[in-house]
Amino acid sequence: MSGVNRISGAGRLTPARTARFTFDGRTLTALEGDTVASALIANDIHLVGRSFKYHRPRGILSAGAEEPNALLDVSRDAARRQPNVRATVQEVFDGMNVSSQNRWPSLAFDVGGFNDLLSPFFAAGFYYKTFMWPKAAWHNLYEPFIRRAAGLGVAPTEPDPDHYASRYTHCDVLVVGAGVAGLAAALAAAKAGAKVIICDEQPEVGGALHYDSGTVVDGKPGYTWAQETGKALAGMDNVTVLTRTTAFGYYNHNFVGLVERVTDHLAAIDKTLPRERLWQVRAKKVILANGAIERHMVFANNDRPGIMLASAGRTYLNHFGVSVGKQVGIYAAHDSAYEAAFDLKKAGVAVAVIVDCRERPGEAVLAEARSLGIEVLTGHSVVNTTGKLRIASITVARNGGGGARKIAVDALLVSAGWTPSVHLFSQSRGKVKFDAATERFLPGTYAQDCLSIGACNGTDDLQATIDEALAAGELAARAAGAEGGGQVALTGQNAFEWTGGMIGAAEGAGPDTTVKAFIDFQHDVCAKDIRLAVREGMHSVEHIKRFTTNGMASDQGKLSNMHGLAIAAEALGKGIPEVGLTTFRQPYTPVTFGAIVNHSRGSLFDPARKTPMHAWEEAQGAEFEDVSNWKRAWFYPKAGENMHEAVARECKTVREVAGVFDASTLGKIEVVGPDAAKFLNLMYTNAWDNLKPGRCRYGIMLRDDGFVYDDGVVGRLAEDRFHVTTTTGGAPRVLHHMEDYLQTEFPHLKVWLTSTTEQWAVIAVQGPKAREIIAPLVEGIDLSNEALPHMSVAEGRICGVPTRLFRMSFTGELGFEVNVPADYGQAVWEAIWARAEPMGACAYGTETMHVLRAEKGYIIVGQDTDGTVTPHDAGLSWVVSKKKPDFVGIRGLKRPDLVKDGRKQLVGLRTKDPKVVLEEGAQIVADPNEPKPMTMLGHVTSSYWSPNCGRSIALALVAGGQARLGQTLYVPMADRTIAVEVSDMVFFDKEGGRLHG
């Protein structure tokens, strides 16, 4: 038997197909197709959790995505465990383990329940006011305690072993929701020839037809019609039917995010399947058929396990074949709840009473109740309930006072009416309007190409819904360009016409009371909390929401928003539309991080760029560092060497013999055209017309505000052709910056820009023996000082392949940068290495490159400059032309703040104790004894141990730095103060003779 509450002959599940699962360690039997909620209720379990703040016992409230209470921990194995799963949505599979959350030591006896007795101290806003002082206690005491006490589930600790898929797709018409309205609209759109996607969050199509047993569509029971229609649609080539698929977000330009749950309902996982599939749909037209969500009644102690929405009671009975109790009461302000009583009664379940707070319910439902012999108390209200872990009785009183009567029940089905689901409509930035007659917000002004139909559009009658859906489906298909001829006609009929509905607090929970009448179950917000918020001065609905946290839980107030709003409006003495609704945000229901992150994790999180020589470097045991997306060889430790030792050896070897360095990551841009020199004149601060072909020049690029943007060496290959290099990280933005000016400010110039960063492999050979190393490999280029002096370039061949050979240096040594087509990079590198190694040269990495350039005072843009540094600040005034009439930054450089005295300037720092290496980023002061806050003069930008100088060296930005040469300044650290002397920036080979060796 799959549970004591299973009613033989009721529901649509197959009794023979069972599945076993555990709940808090107890093994239970379910039927295939059960949700965790239906299986628990079938086994007479209503108590499933403790509330967030007061730790009150809570049961299953709904049968759908709106569930605020029944959040459980569901696992399949140690790694596949998910907290906060809504029991009403999760399907049972054989072998699943389910545990309750937020209780200790057990669900039935929870120590935290003590909070309920202290609840007078936990009023809305309590946390804000009480846990203010002392400030430090917030981190150490209050927050950890509150987090433990007021918790949801516990996050899993193991990595997620599942994988997730992502798809982009386009369609003519996307239909969200596969109830009557959605199915009819999809059918009409599909018959008209449109490419249609229809999705629904439930495992099967049908929507409200799951519970609404009296509905007839096309002459058939509604549910049967829905399944047949779903099958027919799935069989059409132009239709995709996605079940277990939630449209969670409606974004700009009809871009809708869907998440499809692929394996969470399967007992055995097919590892080839993704756990979830993210669909990113761009639809020409969207049809919203989201339906409506039933509201609960707001009355004293309305949160006991066993109190449920009436439609949920019908779903459990009519679909799952489960009775919610043996003696069921109904409390309603809306006719729809009566049908729950009818269904139960007909299934043989005792219905204790229907309590209706209205004087005049719908006549048809009243007559049917009488004929079924169900007692109806109109003009009465439920003013209290009893029952510790499950409802035991209701107290019913005549409205306006009068004798109260206690009625024993073991379940109470409630309905205050229906709230149209305008979530996606609102996410699309559509404006809702308030319909005063029916007291509900409906789609008003549309902002995107979508249409709302059926219950979410406020259409109640079934035939009207069908007509509206068919019209919308065909309209959307035609507007999207569909030209098919098919037309659809459908008839539908409800069993009863529904009337009624209320929002706000019911009798006995009004402003004069202090009872706990919950509106937001998940955050434990009561009607009185909203009133308190208003008394405390919160007059905007946004403030009230934040003060009380109403609607801020993971259910986002699907049940509570309208009640909270009505109570706030009453307390403020305003109309509901004036108070206004808070905005609905994506996602509609919680979405897993897995679905969002999708493939972008591990090595796929961010692409790694590797140079042509990467494999060689790896084989040599190089350590790598990340520079933008590049993997750059950092240093090459020999056996037993640490980083410091390896770098020191590399630094010495380069200056004493030579070193080989992979400079392929430098940005390279080919600037070509008759106006190429003119263009560079405008982009760089110095002049380019007078640069002869075959020569190179160091250039500084500014933004128009006058600050340094990038630097690099530019070689002129011909009158109309330049080889521009940029910093590694700056390559994309420099090209973008150049394109911007070329296309929009200087479009008259005939220039073409091409990124060649990845086309060239660059091998820097630096050091006294550099020429000797490459000479035998080079053909067609005279390497002598006379033919190829420092800062020149020549084209020829190396190892038989074409090369652009630069004579340049970022080390201060005699140096060459061998550019070869990327595919030859490793082969040429190996040929050079075969000559270099026997001579005692080394391969060196970026750390050594940094030390060597700092020894020479060469700056790195982005390390020694920070976007507020001018060329003058950096000691590079010589690079700025005084003759050119224009270049980008020419006017910015003259701004008053950029020319005034006392600007931070780049200088060298020598520690008084040569062994002390400063920390990069450390602050610099003039008077180490000045009381705090001290006057900061600047900071250290680069700092290294220099093996060639035998001392520490540093560069720093210091206010008025160039006027402070020789002064002693101080670097205060946590444990000591370091004295430094301001110096020029060149620490090694001041005369620069080595460059020309």
Added chain:
Amino acid sequence: MLLIYCPYCEEERSELEFRNAGDAHIARPTNIAEITDEEFEAYFFLRDNPKGVIFERWRHIHGCGRFFNAARDTVSDRFLTTYQAGEPKPDLNAQPKTSATLETYDEALEGAAQ
């Protein structure tokens, strides 16, 4: 995610292919070296940041690479039009209404009936 019509590719493409490049129709003065501090401030720093229609530059950076101009409503994020760099500011009132302009449900159904 926005859909943006590239006036060079003559195609509507996903926002992922584009990069915004700030306000449009701000020409760099040809005599920039001589302008006053106030003129430079107005050219380089001051922007209107309107609530409503903004004329701005976009670059189809992962497509054709071209810069172009767009008129966009900063409230709804709707693109009113896009046009090639160098073209004058379009008269937005003269733009034909597209099927995407705001419409209520009733208007939509009326449109269908017609």
